[in-house]
């Protein structure tokens with residue numbers, strides 16, 4: 001008897017708990033004479049349909065992630081009026097075409113967008129007062145924001161990263177990597193340029209790069225992509241690739257690619273150590289071949305001196321400004337590099353002149369002088385290349401400079417000489433601009 005009584009009490013308390021829980025999620029007046037509901041006045045019985053329907057759940061909720069399965073909501077009581085006019089998904093551009101449905105109970109509704117929603121985009125979900133209960137009480141207009149995925153997914157494969165320049169359509173390949181395993185990274189934008197879609201990656205090795213991809217966040221494998229064409233000589237500032245101090249021979253620098261302002265080679269030595277006039281600096285890695293070249297030139301009767309060598313970023317600011325004052329901005333761009341874009345900042349470039357002579361650019365063509373002619377014919381044998389040869393401005397981005405040589409080492413210099421191209425073309429063709 002005692003045991004039976006305990007069981008029945010336990011059952012009774014379970015019913016009470018269930019009853020309360022039920023009331024708390026369905027505050028509809030139709031649930032009747034529950035003592036927990038407020039009574040408007042002691043004399044008037046509650047009107048069954050005095051309460052407006054409310055939103056009980058939203059999936060995804062505010063700030064949640066929206067996927068292709070759409071948005072699901074439930075109401076506190078059966079409603080009608082749920083359709084594409086009262087339940088909407090919209091972006092800055094406008095309302096997204098969607099299929100809206102209400103289940104037979106009238107208490108849950110679903111909105112499924114009909115288009116593939118772009119990556120990392122925020123939308124507003126709106127439910128309006130056109131939704132009402134069976135007595136005509138309107139839902140209070142409600143809206144909240146949801147976003148599509150911001151994860152870029154990479155399958156194993158080869159990807160190319162791009163940077164955009166000042167003009168939205170200016171695109172330059174900079175980095176290429178092969179991924180050996182599945183990975184993801186966060187991203188924040190998607191856009192189309194031409195026929196291709198691009199995802200902007202915010203983290204990991206691709207941070208700051210755009211990669212080919214789909215609007216759902218899937219990066220596209222570029223396995224068959226070839227090295228893109230040499231970039232046009234636009235005046236933009238994209239960070240140069242291969243800016244390690246050990247990569248001095250393969251850094252692509254032009255009017256597009258730029259060294260960081262803090263790039264200062266660690267091993268600068270005075271040019272007097274190579275048998276030249278001093279108080280100019282070059283990197284120690286170039287000194288031995290420079291000395292050998294100067295000795296060979298002197299033996300051949302070509303007496304070379306330094307006009308200019310290493311220039312810091314700050315030094316290049318002064319140099320470029322000087323050309324602007326002298327010739328105007330447009331002409332300065334042709335004959336001088338903007339700060340960060342100069343090979344002189346690498347510490348491996350020298351502007352030569354004739355010993356005792358005037359500045360080489362004051363000659364009609366310094367390459368016709370004994371010194372200029374000797375360098376043009378022989379410098380490559382010592383690892384030095386004329387960066388801006390005659391007739392190649394469209395490829396090198398600068399006017400002909402028969403005095404400006406860059407040290408790239410004997411192996412590279414011989415390869416470029418054999419290829420018969422400019423250094424910029426050769427470095428780009430090797431893929432040094434994109435890896």
Ligand SMILES: [Zn+2]
Nearest residue numbers: 349350351404
């Ligand atoms: Zn120079």
